[in-house]
Amino acid sequence: MRHPSIDTVDDLFALLRRCADAWDTEDRTGDPVDILDHDRQCAQLLRRDFPDDEELQVAGLLHDIGHVLFPGDDAGHGRHGAEAVRALLGPRVARLIELHVTAKRFLVATDSAHAAGLSASSRRTLIAQGGPMTPAETDSFRADPDFAAALALRRADDAGKVVGLRVAPLQDWRPLVERVAARRR
Numbered sequence: 008m009r010h011p012s013i014d015t016v017d018d019l020f021a022l023l024r025r026c027a028d029a030w031d032t033e034d035r036t037g038d039p040v041d042i043l044d045h046d047r048q049c050a051q052l053l054r055r056d057f058p059d060d061e062e063l064q065v066a067g068l069l070h071d072i073g074h075v076l077f078p079g080d081d082a083g084h085g086r087h088g089a090e091a092v093r094a095l096l097g098p099r100v101a102r103l104i105e106l107h108v109t110a111k112r113f114l115v116a117t118d119s120a121h122a123a124g125l126s127a128s129s130r131r132t133l134i135a136q137g138g139p140m141t142p143a144e145t146d147s148f149r150a151d152p153d154f155a156a157a158l159a160l161r162r163a164d165d166a167g168k169v170v171g172l173r174v175a176p177l178q179d180w181r182p183l184v185e186r187v188a189a190r191r192r
Contacts, residue, residue, distance in 0.1 A: 011076060013091050016185055022072055022091075023177055029075050038128050038168050042071050047174045048167030053159065063156050065096060065187045066103035067163055068180055073104075081132040084108070096184075097191045102153055103160055108136050110161035113148050116140040126168060 013019045026043035038045055050068035057063050069092060073084030076091055089105035111129065114121040116139035125133070133139075140148065148154060 011091050012094055014095060016095070016181065016188055019069075019092065019095065019184065020177070020181065022075065023068075026072065026075050038126060039170050040168055042074055043177065044172075044174070045167050046071055047177065047180070048169060048172055049160070049163045050180060051174045052163040052166055056163070057156075057159060060156065061183055061187055062097070062099050063103060063160060065180075065184055066100050066107075066156075067160055067167075068184070069096075069100070070104050070107045070160060070164060082108075082135040082137070095191065096187050099153070100187060103156055106151075106153060106157035107160045107164055109148060110157040111164075112137055112140045113145055114158065114161060116145055121165075125165065129165065 013022060023043060023046070026046060027041055029042045030038070040048070046068050049070060050064050053060070053064045053067040069088060071084065071088065072091065073080070073087035073089075077083060077087045080087065085105045085108040089101040092104065093101035111125075111133065115125070115133060122139075151157070
């Protein structure tokens with residue numbers, strides 16, 4: 008499967024606009040908000056809680072673009088999104104996008120309250136994504152240098168599914184994305 012590469016901020020924002028009225032499931036039985044609304048909610052939560060980590064905020068804004076790039080591939084959507092933006096936004100943003108699925112598996116394995124609070128869509132996709140981590144996998148993930156940021160992204164991902172929540176419009180995120188992309192050059 009060939010991953011598209013998003014080479015410019017213009018191309019990235021065109022993809023984000025395609026996320027409006029795009030859903031994580033074709034039949035719309037998944038999350039209660041479209042992908043763009045969900046991603047903006049996630050990014051806004053990360054901006055509030057981690058104002059100095061711009062790469063984390065950008066990863067939150069982009070973490071579900073893989074659903075639009077490869078519809079129906081729940082297990083691979085993090086990897087697809089990561090590969091698409093790696094050249095433009097760098098390895099850490101890409102890695103955080105990919106790790107949001109890994110972090111879900113970790114939290115389900117280690118936090119029963121988190122597992123119980125997953126949306127129906129997240130519970131359904133968990134199986135395709137490998138299910139809860141094994142003890143060896145949790146130990147390995149805890150040692151990852153992006154462990155804390157990946158967990159923060161995952162928690163924002165789970166919280167960013169509120170119908171009707173007012174968040175910053177897409178164009179307000181462009182300066183942040185441009186700064187992160189400029190640091191990559």
